Amino acid sequence: METITIKDIARALNLSTSTVSRALRNSYEINTETKKLVLEYAEKMNYRPNPIALSLRDSKSKSIGVILPEIANNFFSQLINGIESIAYNMGYHVVIFQSHESYEREVANTNYLVSRKVDGLLVSLSSLTTDISHFEELLDKGLPIVFFDRVPKKVDTHKIVADNFGGSYQATEHLIKTGKRKIAHITSPIYLSITMERLAGYRKALEDHGIPFDESYVKYCHHGGMVVSENETAVQELLDMEEVPDAIFTASDRITTGCLSVLHRKHIRIPEEIAIVGFTNIGVAELLNPPLTAVVQPAMDMGNQATELLIKLIEHPKKPTIFESRSLKTSLMIRESTAGKTVNVS
Amino acid sequence: METITIKDIARALNLSTSTVSRALRNSYEINTETKKLVLEYAEKMNYRPNPIALSLRDSKSKSIGVILPEIANNFFSQLINGIESIAYNMGYHVVIFQSHESYEREVANTNYLVSRKVDGLLVSLSSLTTDISHFEELLDKGLPIVFFDRVPKKVDTHKIVADNFGGSYQATEHLIKTGKRKIAHITSPIYLSITMERLAGYRKALEDHGIPFDESYVKYCHHGGMVVSENETAVQELLDMEEVPDAIFTASDRITTGCLSVLHRKHIRIPEEIAIVGFTNIGVAELLNPPLTAVVQPAMDMGNQATELLIKLIEHPKKPTIFESRSLKTSLMIRESTAGKTVNVS
DNA sequence: ATGAAAGCGCTAACAA
């Protein structure tokens, strides 16, 4: 049951390795007899080509690398499932790395994946990444990269995002329609694409309904809510305000659960005192106390589409004249954390 | 900024590739001058050895493969973080594959990882795996494997598990102490180690407290709760019984949330009508409605220890005379889903 | 102290 190589087959069948190689790849120039012989023997011996050797030769690996902040997060793990299902069908393997919201680890992961000759990269930026030259260099060298979710603004390649602006607008408008006016927003670092877009949607909804935007109602969590104290601080600052908010729109999984936890500990009644909407794909939203109103992203579909685009890029290396930036619709799931009953506004 | 190889350095410095190679590995037989020259040039050109070439040569890769049911699961993703932190410190990369509770995918993933020359494997069996010969063969060939969580009974290698028996015993006893007597158990397929151990702990606690074990109170979910209808069916069967249970002990993340969801939909009051304890590491247990009493596994530590053992195996290939089977203590987090107040029993 | 050559497994250009 030891690993068998082309050489072994060649020796056993008294052929040259190239003949065996060609036979295995069903080359037209090989005698049918020979082919049969080789194929049968290979089958019998359970021959499997050595992908390492292939990678060394061809500088590719039939695998794609995924770099994202963390997998212990419903949004990302759903997205991974979307990635895997497409990749699997197209004959690619998926190698996942977590940046844990660290720029250094993102760079290290990138280098490793590249040295491992992945054929392309699927990336969602860490919350601490402001410099993306490590990706730009690769793009310049011709390595296909598709960004998703947290995408760099300027880079010229395919991008898949949720309709962050629309989702936030909808969430905020929903809060307004349930009678809330002092709506706070807790979010990730401002330089992330998702942060800016969600903030913009929030702001636009306020202004469209005649509520002035108030920067002091916006709190930023530097580590995207990964550090527990961030949420604590953000919530506390809001509670300490003269005009305590009557609603909070939280911008991510981590921030949402983190804030909920703080509010619970402080025995704040949701939604009576403060209503909550989260931009989150958390799976148990309806099991929470109270069931959580949430803007849900089509994570699986985002994974699907990003992977399709990436594989297209890999398999058709001629640079497309135009790169796509797709924005997929979110859906607002209304539950009790926002009371549900809507009142008439404006 | 193209990839630079030893050959390039050799050419540039008018040396042979072997000299460069040795200089880079700081071999004693190389002239200090030459070494300095090479090192400096390599540094300047940002030389990085090609890991693919190394793998091809040495049949190893400084990477370890992880095969587990799914990552969209707090227990497993916490465990992965434990794995990564140790591996990272020891200079290994971690490649994660999901079996999605499918035997076929488990086998496919295994083969792929082996062909990619991982130096060792960390495995938690899929819920549909009954035949483990794919792992046994590898062990026979000398590939280090450490099993965790869902481990095969007979196989001779290191294993890291939670104290499933103890955790279940504690959970069940807790239910009994809160006055429950008709305690049901919803769990995974019986042939999984975790299922048997948890069932045994549950049973022992019942019997120790004079409650006869009743097989009809035990429901099995073939896909470990991954298929929504499984939970539905299990709960429904329990509700349809003549003696409807007054408590349910659910054996995993998926089963726990699945059952909670069904109970919510049926407007069953927890814990008044039915109390719930879950064997789960779900992160938001205290945010649930009601906050969930849970047996929590030291997932991160399990990942740490499994990885330490694996790397020890990899780096000291001499077969250890004895393999370890470590069982790590769980902790029972008591919350409102079991009322909290305990009554005096037996 | 340094270099030449072989080999890890595979494919493809070139020869026969």
Added chain:
DNA sequence: TTGTTAGCGCTTTCAT
């Protein structure tokens, strides 16, 4: 139709 050879990047034995 089949075989020979070189090369992907690296290390190591065996010269020198």
